[in-house]
Amino acid sequence: MAAGFSLAAAGQVVAQTDPLPSWNQGAAKTAILDFVAKVTREGGPDYVKPAERIATFDNDGTLWAEQPAYFQLLFAFDEVKRLAPQHPEWKGKEPYRSVLAGDMKGLAASGEKGLLQLVAATHGGMTTEAFEKSVADWLATARHPTKKRPYSELVYQPQLELLAYLRANGFKTFIVSGGGVEFMRVFAEKVYGIPPEQVVGSSGVVKFAIGPDGKPQLLKQAKVEFIDDGPGKPVGINRFIGRRPILAFGNSDGDLQMLQYTVGGSGPRLALIVHHTDAEREWAYDRKSSIGKLDKALDEGRAKGWTIVDMKTDWKEVFPPARP
Amino acid sequence: MAAGFSLAAAGQVVAQTDPLPSWNQGAAKTAILDFVAKVTREGGPDYVKPAERIATFDNDGTLWAEQPAYFQLLFAFDEVKRLAPQHPEWKGKEPYRSVLAGDMKGLAASGEKGLLQLVAATHGGMTTEAFEKSVADWLATARHPTKKRPYSELVYQPQLELLAYLRANGFKTFIVSGGGVEFMRVFAEKVYGIPPEQVVGSSGVVKFAIGPDGKPQLLKQAKVEFIDDGPGKPVGINRFIGRRPILAFGNSDGDLQMLQYTVGGSGPRLALIVHHTDAEREWAYDRKSSIGKLDKALDEGRAKGWTIVDMKTDWKEVFPPARP
Structure with a gap:
């Protein structure tokens, strides 16, 4: 102006x-x-x-x-469900059991520590690129529980x-x-x-490493x-x-x-x-x-x-x- | 194009x-x-x-x-000299003594730990704004030791x-x-x-606090x-x-x-x-x-x-x- x-x-x-x-x-x-x-x-x-x-x-x-709830937490819940077949032990282990059973009271009982465990399990132990893909896939398919x-x-x-x-x-x-x-x-x-x-x-903490394919990668830690x-x-x-x-x-x-x-x-x-x-x-x-x-x-x-x-x-x- | x-x-x-x-x-x-x-x-x-x-x-x-040496380290040395009047104890205390005496051998002997101490003393314990000013003042007046x-x-x-x-x-x-x-x-x-x-x-670690004047400030930690x-x-x-x-x-x-x-x-x-x-x-x-x-x-x-x-x-x- x-x-x-x-x-x-x-x-x-x-x-x-x-x-x-x-x-x-x-x-x-x-x-x-x-x-x-x-x-x-x-x-x-x-x-x-x-x-x-x-x-x-x-x-x-x-x-x-x-x-x-924060959408990122809803993403973590959905990821637990998606990944459950690879983790049969989750069925008997909190806080995963509550998420898989849709038991929000049980989840609440696991407190902040439980939520952090869920975030660690769904946000760590993978490359930054794999995480990015999991978020993109979720955003493309997931729907809000009430707003649909x-x-x-x-x-x-x-x-x-x-x-x-x-x-x-x-x-x-x-x-x-x-x-x-x-x-x-x-x-x-x-x-x-x-x-x-x-x-x-x-x-979260991220580590640099040369991957098994000889390529540099960034690994998300829990x-x-x-x-x-x-x-x-x-x-x-x-x-x-x-x-x-x-x-x-x-x-x-x-x-x-x-x-x-x-x-x-x-x-x-x-x-x-x-x-x-x-x-x-x-x-x-x-x-x-x-x-x-x-x-x-x-x-x-x-x-x-x-x-x-x-x-x-x-x-x-x-x-x-x-x-x- | x-x-x-x-x-x-x-x-x-x-x-x-x-x-x-x-x-x-x-x-x-x-x-x-x-x-x-x-x-x-x-x-x-x-x-x-x-x-x-x-x-x-x-x-x-x-x-x-x-x-x-890295210019930021030369800044730290100059800051030690500038701040020395407020720290009479530095005269007898390493690594400050070596810096004040221009004794680079003595400084080398204090190793990486000594350098970190110098950086902590000159980069911490002040607001981010006070630090910014000290760097700006130094840049405006300091000269490179050989390039002048x-x-x-x-x-x-x-x-x-x-x-x-x-x-x-x-x-x-x-x-x-x-x-x-x-x-x-x-x-x-x-x-x-x-x-x-x-x-x-x-x-370095920075903490948020409400200062004595009631204004928010960011404090650089050592x-x-x-x-x-x-x-x-x-x-x-x-x-x-x-x-x-x-x-x-x-x-x-x-x-x-x-x-x-x-x-x-x-x-x-x-x-x-x-x-x-x-x-x-x-x-x-x-x-x-x-x-x-x-x-x-x-x-x-x-x-x-x-x-x-x-x-x-x-x-x-x-x-x-x-x-x-």
Whole structure:
């Protein structure tokens, strides 16, 4: 936008070709449009150089749904079922037995340790390429238990528009998620337009080795390396991006430190939170949810004037239309 | 380049406006130009989509010099001297005493453990922002002990041209170095045109905390987190970039696995090694050097037809002209 181009004129242009058609008019949409207008206005007091227009998005519950459980966990369950014929011992061994029997109570009893075992069994002991293929195969065939759609269609249409709008305005968009980095990279480019090198996430230990065929390979180990959640998010941003975001978007207490870190810098900053308020089109949950718990971040966001996006009222559409 | 545009014509254009003027005509330059021509030729058998044109460069000895010691280590020595007034106990304590006395024999006696102590004392116990400032201040004032130039001028002019040439042809250029990621990011954008998010390196543990001023901060700890060297390089590439490079450039055995991993993929690949053969303009060292040892990678590179760049004969210029 050329210096001197008036705000009113910019407003008209926006009104004529709405870059965020799935966002209803309201405080959240206005906050986004105003923020992008001011940081891109050359010569203006809030101008930010393109190289510094870093925007970070949580994934689960912010870019795609996360109920009734994180989709990556549902992938692990499906993998246990797929791999069970090669592991006859699983039938009598927790937590595998519970998963195979569909016994969610039994699974809950195995606690976090049980879940980590499941993740280790389905995410480790293979090359990075074999893992990538298993995720791609699952995404191509699996359906969400209640929505009956492919998981990659349970992304939020308003966020797809926001990502594209930010990029069209010189932003570099990143995912910063507690999800596994190698899991997300399988679909992030195709679904969100975010290339692998702009995905930050949790990771397991990986070892380099020369394989039996004489070719170099990377082997995923059954051991956690880095958890990109809570205070791990600003640490991950520092390690992978090396620049403080000017815009961050989350939906749970696991995003609180990323949002604090983002607004803690000087100059214009925008912190946003998706509040899941739509039991009809999506799900309604916040303070008491075991998945995507939003409690402290909601209080701090309200107290500090962060933009709380009310899914029910702010989003005209939630999911994209089903693919033909 | 449009499909059907003839190779001969492309050769003429290159000759007319040489994108690599500091490279002498020879096998190395030809290998680079041919590789870039074929991966960018739309419709050709070796065409690579821009998103997959990942090029990774080692830093020490590949993009800038590394003698008489890694520059980051010289920074640590200078920092010990700068901080000594606040640490009167250092005068009687190794390895600090040796550094302060300029006693390189005494320092050598403290071994790798001593060097790690020095790095911990000068790279930890501060915020990431304070560290960034200390590196920037040092780069602005320090001079190389024998070349008498700022360290950031001891970068290789032919490599600056190569980085720019690759980017002009749709490549995304990354640093993948054993050096500290936060150290390199201070100058990588200005000197190499490589933004912070495209720098992969070794790192220390960083903790998130709310500071005494109520502001969030990232505190560097005196503990190593990840060593991006040797087999750590393909691991770092997988973790940070998530895509196998099609071109990699190194200069030492610490780059061997990165080069193996790069050529191990399908499709066109280019592996390059700087061989330091120029005792007059730079330094001459390889198999027996304690810094930047090039032995196994030289053998494997020659055996497998990787491009070995002979600094003395392949580079018309080594360093850029001194800044006025």
